[in-house]
Amino acid sequence: MATDTNRTVSADSSNPLRTIVNLWPYMWPSDRADLKMRVVWATVFLIASKVVLLLVPYFFKWATDALTGRADVLLPAFLAGAVMLVFAYNAARILQAGLNQLRDALFASVGQYAVRQLAYRTFVHLHRLSLRFHLERRTGGLSRVIERGTKGIETIVRFTILNSVPTLIEFLLTAAIFWWGYGFAYLAVTAVTVWLYIWFTVRASDWRISIRRAMNDSDTEANTKAIDSLLNFETVKYFGNEEMEARRFDQSMARYEKAATEVWTSLGWLNFGQAVIFGAGMAAMMAMSALAVQRGEQTVGDFVFINAMLIQLAIPLNFIGFVYREIRQGLTDIEQMFALLEVEEEVQDRPGAPDLVVTDGAIVFRDVHFAYDPARPILKGVSFEVPAGRTVAVVGPSGAGKSTLSRLLYRFYDVQQGTITVDGQDVRDVTQKSLRSAIGMVPQDTVLFNDTIAYNIRYGRPGASDADVAAAAEAAQIGSFIRHLPEGFSAMVGERGLKLSGGEKQRVAIARTILKSPPILILDEATSALDTRTEQEIQAALDVVSRNRTTLVIAHRLSTVVSADEIIVLKDGMIAERGTHGELLQREDGLYASMWNRQREAVQAEERLQAVRESDELGMVVRHPAAGE
Incomplete structure (x- = not known):
């Protein structure tokens, strides 16, 4: 049953861990050993980069102490000099950056594989959904959902796995160093600062989610209107409504402009609040260290070390905020994509369904009932047979249910009562692929x-x-x-x-x-939109196609079905008449005969009009012979 793709998938929105669990098979693919090894090596380089990162402030501290004549006695002799320590400090920074880039390079293919697989799964799922679903949706909006969803997946895959957990480990190691080297007071200030920072980031990011969703909705609406307008380019020109289309598009873009402005403004307040919280925590810890240096409890190197550690801590802290915002925004972007994946297929193959085996191609509709809407039945107990190699035509007024027959035979929908069989096989019991491969439309x-x-x-x-x-x-x-x-x-x-x-x-x-x-052919009003002359030419080609094939013709123009082996006349979802063309015309008060007479009158009027036009054109040539030169 179709569900609204605009609804929020609360489980995924409120539980990022569940999303990570769902994404894990794509990031650790069971069928790709090479990608698994890339994940392993990326993790190794990630851990190594964190270890090197923690050494950087130490080299800075030891270099500062060496300059003040208080070199660390634990250092080897070749590192005791200030110059060597400066080189070691910068070498560690370069090594750490290199390890991070190597990690990203190794994981790039893993992340893109996950994006590709999920995008593929969504694309395939959309093709499996029913015709009802696609008739109720706008193609432009669906394409935008997939586009934003794949980008959101890439964000979540990359930031959650490669950055969130390592950043947490880095914070714990930094807190442990402060506690071990400088006491509980430094640990307490660090913990309070980080807690306030994360709390503020989470609250502010949650507030921004609704703004981001409004921006996405406006973006989808604008994109949908643009695609609809361009797809109907000729219609826009026919009615001279370019200005109206531009105005509708601009109205959607105005809403997008407002929402996007609010997104960036709120981001500014979020960044400012984070700077205030971290700045206050850094000021407190630096003041504590400065007082300790004045009391002789710490060296200048310790003061520099604490400053360097705090600056270094600011990077993962800021990254935690960035990761949280990106993950939350990524979840907002993919929640509609998840909703699409949760839409159940209305028409599904039964477990273990065999392929259709076509021997003759005989089609039987037996007591078929169907309604798109339960309140408005379309077919009300229709029964007829299309014998193998024969042609049966279905005609009737608009809305009688003619095209519904072809949709049911194709299994765009399943019948709600009765059966449709091909060579005695219920179409619901065979695979859709084999059924559709046997039918030409x-x-x-x-x-x-x-x-x-x-x-x-x-x-x-x-x-x-x-x-x-x-x-x-x-x-x-x-x-x-x-x-x-x-x-x-x-x-x-x-x-x-x-x-x-x-x-x-x-x-x-x-x-x-x-x-x-194909052994079975459906002609669904294949010539109804053409002029009489073109219709005759197309009909000749159709006669070639349908020769020796089981053919179901759904027609509006009765002149195309006069040679059918049987003609079924539908009215209000039921068979009103049936027989050959000649038999139906003999019923002078019948529905088919009245339809035939009206159409013949219309064709004769069209032929007279065409003759007048040709006569006028001939007269113009005679009066103005130069015009033909």
Whole structure:
């Protein structure tokens, strides 16, 4: 059952540990021994860098004491001099930086692998969700959710595992050094400072989460409107609504501007508060050390050491705040992605479901009931058969449930009562992949990929050769058109195929189905959007495709189904009439006969209008012969 992708996944938002547990299989992949070793070596270099980091302030202390004539007696002779200690101090800093960079380089592929796998899982999951889910969602919004979610995953994977735990270890070691070397008072001040710092960071970051969410919502809305407007470019131009579209987009961007400004302003207050807390703690500890130096209890080196340790502690402390903010913001970014992954597949294969075995391709609808909304039934006990190798057409008024039949046969939805079988096999008991591979579809609204003509035809059978693609194009009566294009089969069709006419797009769709060569064919109002002449040409190509195939034709124009072996007339979700074209016309008061008469009148009117237009054009040529030169 579909769930709202805008809801908050409270479990993940309130429990980062659960998110880490969920991400762990991607960071420690069982099938990638090389990545596991990278994690191990990255951990080794991380620990080594922390050990070296703790030595840096000591070298600074010993160098200061050496300059004041109080060299540490525990140091070896070659390090007793101030100059050597200065070199050792800087060498340790360089070594520590190198170890950190080596750690990051080793872990880079691990983090990117996790991002790739989770993004792949989300993409696959979206394709498994029902048609109902996608009809209720906006593609632009979904793409934005995935984009932000993958970035959030990368943030969580990198910062949580490689930085949070090591930073905590570094703080504990620093606190232990203060306690062991300078007493409990220094430990207490350090602990209070860190506690206040973390408490303030957490509270302020939690406050900023709602601001960040508002910014994300505004960003998604603006992106969705932009994509919708660009996808409907022609419609915008038809009605001259460029200014309205720009105004709607700007309104969304204005909300984004306000939210983004609040995000950066709140970040400024957070950084300032952190500086105040840490500055107060450092002032207290430095004052304590200065007084101890005046009393002779500490050396100047100790004073410098405490200062260096505090400055060094400020880095992981600031990083703790940064990591927490990034993790919380990352969770905010991926909570919608997690919600997508939690949406259950409405149509699922049963455990152990076998593949469909097509012998003849006979289709049977038996007492089929279906409703998109329980309050509005669409099909009310429909029963009919499409014998193997025969053509059965389904006609009827709009909203009668014609296209629903093809969606149920394809298992975009499952029937709620009754059965649909192919060669005696219930379509719910076989795998969706095998079912759909046995069916070819030529829809009313052919939407092509923004790629070449060859790619769109080859989509019917991705492994087909160029010769097979060309043969399919010839069979669909589009080969001549393609050969006359400057780029031939390499010509781009544009967004949704808009560079092609309606008839050309339909021929590409027919070629794609011919190349797939399925035993079962569905023609879902494949010519209803075309003019009469183009319809006749397309119909000839469709007759070639459907020859010797089990064919279900869903039609609006009755002239396309006159040769069908049987015609089913649907009305209000039930079969009102059935028979051949001739049999149905004999019922002069029948629904089919009345529909046929209305359409014939419309076609005759269209033919008369076309004749008038051709006559006018001929007259213009006769009166103005120069115009034809």
